[in-house]
Amino acid sequence: MPICTRELLLEAYHLMLGRFGRQHWWPGETPFEVMVGAVLTQNTNWKNVEKAISNLKERGLLTPRGLYHLSTAELGRLIRPAGYYNVKAKRLKNLVTRFVDEFDGEVSRLMSLSVEDARAFLLSINGIGEETADSIILYALERPIFVVDAYTKRILFRHSLISEDAIYSEVQGLFMDRLEPDTALFNEYHALIVRVGKEYCKNPPKCDDCPLMGWAR
DNA sequence: CACCAGGCAAGTA
DNA sequence: TACTTGCATGGT
Numbered sequence: 001m002p003i004c005t006r007e008l009l010l011e012a013y014h015l016m017l018g019r020f021g022r023q024h025w026w027p028g029e030t031p032f033e034v035m036v037g038a039v040l041t042q043n044t045n046w047k048n049v050e051k052a053i054s055n056l057k058e059r060g061l062l063t064p065r066g067l068y069h070l071s072t073a074e075l076g077r078l079i080r081p082a083g084y085y086n087v088k089a090k091r092l093k094n095l096v097t098r099f100v101d102e103f104d105g106e107v108s109r110l111m112s113l114s115v116e117d118a119r120a121f122l123l124s125i126n127g128i129g130e131e132t133a134d135s136i137i138l139y140a141l142e143r144p145i146f147v148v149d150a151y152t153k154r155i156l157f158r159h160s161l162i163s164e165d166a167i168y169s170e171v172q173g174l175f176m177d178r179l180e181p182d183t184a185l186f187n188e189y190h191a192l193i194v195r196v197g198k199e200y201c202k203n204p205p206k207c208d209d210c211p212l213m214g215w216a217r
Numbered sequence: 218c219a220c221c222a223g224g225c226a227a228g229t230a
Numbered sequence: 231t232a233c234t235t236g237c238a239t240g241g242t
Contacts, residue, residue, distance in 0.1 A: 025223090037223095038223085039224095041222085041223050041224090042222095042223080042224040042225065043221090043222060043223085043224045043225080043237090044222055044223080044224085044238085044239080044240095045221085045222040045223085045239090045240070045241070046222085046223065047222090047240080047241075048222080048238095048239060048240060048241085049223090051239095051240090080238090080239075081239060081240075082238090082239075083222085083237080083238040083239040083240080084224090084225095084236090084237045084238055084239085085237090085238070085239080086237075086238090087225085087226090087236085087237055087238090088237090088238095091225085126225090126226075127224095127225070127226080128225085129224060129225050129226085130224095130225095131223080131224065131225090132223095132224070132225080135223075147223085149223055149224085150222095150223085150224085151223080190223085191223090193223095194223055197223090198222090198223090202221090203220095203221095
């Protein structure tokens with residue numbers, strides 16, 4: 001059972017960065033587009049999300065008030081390629097309604113909250129869970145919080161750094177208790193984990209040539 | 218053909 | 231509290 005130190009976490013980061021370079025997340029979007037994309041990409045391939053984003057963009061609807069005044073049914077039709085379109089249309093409406101009603105649809109007003117308050121606000125919205133909330137805080141608000149996803153858990157579990165049933169806060173704490181709050185670092189680190197997870201840490205694992213081969217364990 | 222992707226909430230016991 | 235299930239398109 002390896003001990004998870006700051007040095008170990010930084011080693012993994014540099015191994016992944018050295019192999020893949022910067023991932024440029026979140027791909028070319030304004031903060032509001034990141035918020036929308038964070039909901040659309042729930043359990044869904046990003047390529048599918050891009051089609052949905054394009055549909056909204058082409059019609060000039062990818063703004064807080066554009067979506068605010070759009071019916072849930074019509075929104076669902078436009079985001080259809082992203083999958084779960086009925087569920088996601090409701091979730092987006094929930095997010096946009098709260099964002100416009102309580103923050104006037106201004107990202108700057110949301111950013112004036114503390115990270116804890118912003119997280120509590122986002123989590124109080126039906127359809128926004130921990131990963132989506134943290135993705136919005138990190139990639140839209142550009143505040144330092146570590147995003148944990150299924151790949152993060154799988155990689156750490158396979159390297160015996162966490163148990164299989166480790167909960168979100170446990171995994172997040174593993175990183176945040178050891179690394180100084182650094183938005184750029186957390187941004188790149190999560191993106192690299194997703195990249196490595198996709199290419200190597202699937203079922204079955206493709207460990208040959210994985211940048212984390214021989215790391216921790 | 219099967220499998221799954223940058224999750225989440227609601228239902229069940 | 232601890233599982234289970236529904237949601238859905240598009241790529242490999």
